[in-house]
Amino acid sequence: KSRARRARKETSTTTLNDVAGIESAKRDISEIIDFLKSPEKYRKLGAEMPKGVLLVGPPGTGKTLLARAIAGEAEVPFFSISASEFIEMFVGVGAARVRDMFQTARKEAPALIFIDELDAVGRSRGAGLGGGHDEREQTLNQILTEMDGFEAHENILVLAATNRPDVLDSALLRPGRFDRKVTLDRPHREAREAILNVHVRKVPLAADVNLADVAARTTGFSGADLKNLVNEAALTAARDNLAEVNSLCFEIARDRLVLGEERDAQLTK
Numbered sequence: 001k002s003r004a005r006r007a008r009k010e011t012s013t014t015t016l017n018d019v020a021g022i023e024s025a026k027r028d029i030s031e032i033i034d035f036l037k038s039p040e041k042y043r044k045l046g047a048e049m050p051k052g053v054l055l056v057g058p059p060g061t062g063k064t065l066l067a068r069a070i071a072g073e074a075e076v077p078f079f080s081i082s083a084s085e086f087i088e089m090f091v092g093v094g095a096a097r098v099r100d101m102f103q104t105a106r107k108e109a110p111a112l113i114f115i116d117e118l119d120a121v122g123r124s125r126g127a128g129l130g131g132g133h134d135e136r137e138q139t140l141n142q143i144l145t146e147m148d149g150f151e152a153h154e155n156i157l158v159l160a161a162t163n164r165p166d167v168l169d170s171a172l173l174r175p176g177r178f179d180r181k182v183t184l185d186r187p188h189r190e191a192r193e194a195i196l197n198v199h200v201r202k203v204p205l206a207a208d209v210n211l212a213d214v215a216a217r218t219t220g221f222s223g224a225d226l227k228n229l230v231n232e233a234a235l236t237a238a239r240d241n242l243a244e245v246n247s248l249c250f251e252i253a254r255d256r257l258v259l260g261e262e263r264d265a266q267l268t269k
């Protein structure tokens, strides 16, 4: 039995309010949300929306989060699959999963399809020794076939995430496929503060916590790291039976995360 799961379908409750610090990416996708909400408006004007959008950014910058927020805002079903799962599967399984996912999504259109880690199957072809018949290549070909096989008026949008746009097969980037790119950058100081604000919403903070300070002291942290930081700080407070999370908890949490990473780096040396 294959280890890989079928495409997951969910009703996303994520909204753009849950996404912070990547304002230009949010602006880029507002048109896409509007289209999924009211495709008729665009069609009447003869405007064709993109079929595929590539979300490009380093790990933990919110690519998956943003995809969920688009589905949540537009109130359309969200189908997701991670391309890395196909790598070690029996030949044909990945392609079949891709075909199934597109078929189901089309029945429920308007819908959003999300392919995480596209580079896992989308690396440029012909580099390996598989003679064009390996699993990765078949899966990639199936994605290309599916994208060519639906019309813009079917109201399916395919989002794909990658942190390696440079290695992608150029066939993926042709018009009618992933011909739009939205870039998510590592958060700068203000962005980090905005992201922290999202993640402390349900956390009782002591009066001595200054999130601008925390943001200033977390250079290099991604959105995912910051989420982690808030959680570590809350765990620290719980360990000490505090009723509120104070600034010392944030200090301890930050040191733990930073030192933990340094230790991991040492171990892998």
Ligand code: ATP
Pocket (backbone or CB within 6 Å): 018, 019, 020, 021, 022, 057, 058, 059, 060, 061, 062, 063, 064, 065, 066, 116, 161, 163, 195, 198, 222, 223, 224, 225, 227
């Ligand atoms: P990967 O490339 O590792 O899959 P990703 O870019 O898809 O990462 P997410 O999985 O979306 O990143 O991020 C993980 C979690 O980190 C999110 O669920 C969210 O809680 C938090 N996060 C990341 N970026 C942001 C952001 N810009 N605003 C708020 N929260 C964020």
